[in-house]
Amino acid sequence: MATATIAGKEVHINEEGFLTEFDEWDEDIAAELAKNIDVEMTDEHWKLIRWLREDYKEKGETATTRRVQSAGGVPTKQQFAMFPKKPAKKMSYIAGVPKPKGCV
Amino acid sequence: MTVIPNFDSDDSDRKFVIICSKGNLDMAYPALVLANAALGEGIETHLFFTFWGFDMIIDSRMDDLQFSPAGNTAMHFPVKGKDIRIPQAVMPLPGMTGMATKMLKDQLEAMDIPPVRDFLDQIVGAGGHLWGCQMSADMNKVDMDDMYEGVEDIINATDFIEMTDGAQLLFI
Numbered sequence: 001m002a003t004a005t006i007a008g009k010e011v012h013i014n015e016e017g018f019l020t021e022f023d024e025w026d027e028d029i030a031a032e033l034a035k036n037i038d039v040e041m042t043d044e045h046w047k048l049i050r051w052l053r054e055d056y057k058e059k060g061e062t063a064t065t066r067r068v069q070s071a072g073g074v075p076t077k078q079q080f081a082m083f084p085k086k087p088a089k090k091m092s093y094i095a096g097v098p099k100p101k102g103c104v
Numbered sequence: 105m106t107v108i109p110n111f112d113s114d115d116s117d118r119k120f121v122i123i124c125s126k127g128n129l130d131m132a133y134p135a136l137v138l139a140n141a142a143l144g145e146g147i148e149t150h151l152f153f154t155f156w157g158f159d160m161i162i163d164s165r166m167d168d169l170q171f172s173p174a175g176n177t178a179m180h181f182p183v184k185g186k187d188i189r190i191p192q193a194v195m196p197l198p199g200m201t202g203m204a205t206k207m208l209k210d211q212l213e214a215m216d217i218p219p220v221r222d223f224l225d226q227i228v229g230a231g232g233h234l235w236g237c238q239m240s241a242d243m244n245k246v247d248m249d250d251m252y253e254g255v256e257d258i259i260n261a262t263d264f265i266e267m268t269d270g271a272q273l274l275f276i
Binding site for chain 2: 002004005006015017018037038065066067069075076077080084086088089090093103104
């Protein structure tokens with residue numbers, strides 16, 4: 001497993017650049033990950049990213065855009081506005097969780 | 105070494121079009137699932153509803169699509185490790201379609217897969233485009249007033265051919 005230095009911290013990443021260790025993540029790292037993919041983090045973004053991590057901790061898998069809407073309360077349209085084009089991948093990348101596995 | 109995912113790279117002009125020609129509940133979902141997935145990948149996505157598929161976008165019918173096990177020999181009860189099939193002879197009996205439809209809906213709900221209307225809402229929210237077929241509208245004696253609100257327009261065959269220039273097409 002490759003490692004990278006992000007926000008001054010050594011973290012494990014996979015071949016796509018996603019963090020692989022849930023506990024290595026912190027908000028400084030998230031801020032840098034967001035910058036990497038040109039996402040400007042607002043309070044709304046942070047709220048969603050934190051929710052995504054909480055949900056992952058509870059469920060053991062990453063929420064799909066469907067679940068972010070139904071359980072997280074952020075409509076799909078808004079998700080696309082916040083994380084353009086590929087919300088599911090962008091959110092999970094910043095949140096330091098794997099890409100969602102579910103189809104819907 | 106820092107690896108940055110390439111989220112906005114090469115697929116910007118990929119275009120995906122699904123023709124929905126079936127109005128059975130089970131045949132509505134392949135298109136909905138794939139359209140949703142394509143949109144999630146940032147791909148321009150269009151759904152074109154024609155013939156029986158029109159029931160998916162007629163406002164008064166879309167919440168009541170049915171699943172009939174008649175003629176479907178691949179239907180087994182969803183029990184892990186068991187292989188239980190109902191004889192085809194009982195499939196056309198009264199109540200079978202209703203029962204099978206309810207079972208399918210319950211399973212979809214258990215997996216947090218939305219009903220047709222909610223799924224289309226999600227697809228439209230994600231930037232997907234919905235089109236009705238002119239000939240089907242004429243045959244069904246319906247117009248835009250009868251359509252689900254997310255439908256952009258009713259278009260004819262030529263419009264469809266123009267619209268799908270360069271697109272990847274899937275007929276369901």
